[in-house]
Amino acid sequence: MKQLLVGISLAGLCAVSNVGYAAAYKEGAVSNGGTITGSVKFAGKDKDPKVYSITKDNDVCGTGQRKIDYVRVNNGHLMDTVVYLEKVKEGKPFPADVGDASIDQKGCEFNPFLQVMKNKSKLSAVNSDPVLHNIHTYELIRGDAKGPKKTLTNVSQPDPGTVTNTIKMKRGPAIKVECDAHDFMHGFVFVAKNPYFAKVAEDGTFSIGDVPPGSYTIKVWHGMLKNKKAKVKVEAGGTATVDFTFK
Structure with a gap:
């Protein structure tokens, strides 16, 4: 069946004007760069996962309830967070494994729940289920899903197959992924505009290396909590x- 594209701008799903975008990040060698290390902690009560009822397509999606732990805490540290430097114009190359990204919709779940991709790269939505999914992606303007957001893509996938779009983020650091056909399907994609980022490890620590000497704004992104920032000087x-520390 022909795939139906809805809710896309007049410019088309993949064709977006470059007007208003900052100059492209320049990759090159970094001489005598520094390192930024630290940890991301969580203080206060660790809330229970959100519970959704699985009310349709039970032969594929399962029955009962779906639990999603949006604020995952491990030994006092906040998981599923990305630490990054803002507005870096040039420096080290992007990691070889960070570029295009793919989201698999299987068993009516998004896999992976969180991943990182490079800005202006391709995001593929794979429907591995014999049911209709409608993948809806939002640019999170403030960073978290509770703040303002803007539709990036809204694509119906009535049959198994793949739809690929080029993602060009203007303001927000990340994408919220939902399925309009199943309200219990949720996921996130952090969109890196430069290679100076790190996904927080399971012990709550992070490290960003080969940073050109200078002063920077460092931010912490989490999909459901208001993002934090600080100033850092790298020698x-x-x-x-x-x-x-998040609360």
Whole structure:
């Protein structure tokens, strides 16, 4: 069956004007760069996962309830967060494994729940289920899903197959992924505009290396909590430490 594209701008799903975009990040060698390390902690009560009822397509989606732990805490540390430097114009190359991204819709779940992709790269939505999915992606303007958001793509996938779009983020650091056909399907994609980022490890720590000496704004992104930021100065060959605490 022909795939139906809805809710896309007049410019088309993949064709977006470059007007208003900042100059492209320049990759090159970094001489005597520094390192930023730290941790991301969570203080206060760790809320229970949100519970959704599975009310349709039970032969594929399962029965009963779906639990999603949006604010996942491990030994006092906040998981599923990305620490990044804002507005870096040039520096080290992007990691080889960060570029295009793919989301698999299987068993009426988004897999992976969280991933990182490079801005202006391709995001593929794979429907592995014999049921209709409607993948709806939003640019999170403020960073978290509770703030303002803007539709990026809204694509119906009535049959198994793949739809691929080029993602060009203007303001927000990340994407919320939902399925308009199943309200219990949710996921996130962090969209990196430069390679100076790190996904927080299971022990709550992070490290960003080969940072050109200078002063930066460092931010912490989480999909459901208001993002945090700080100032950091990186000396040549040195290590700067920045810790964050969410509540």
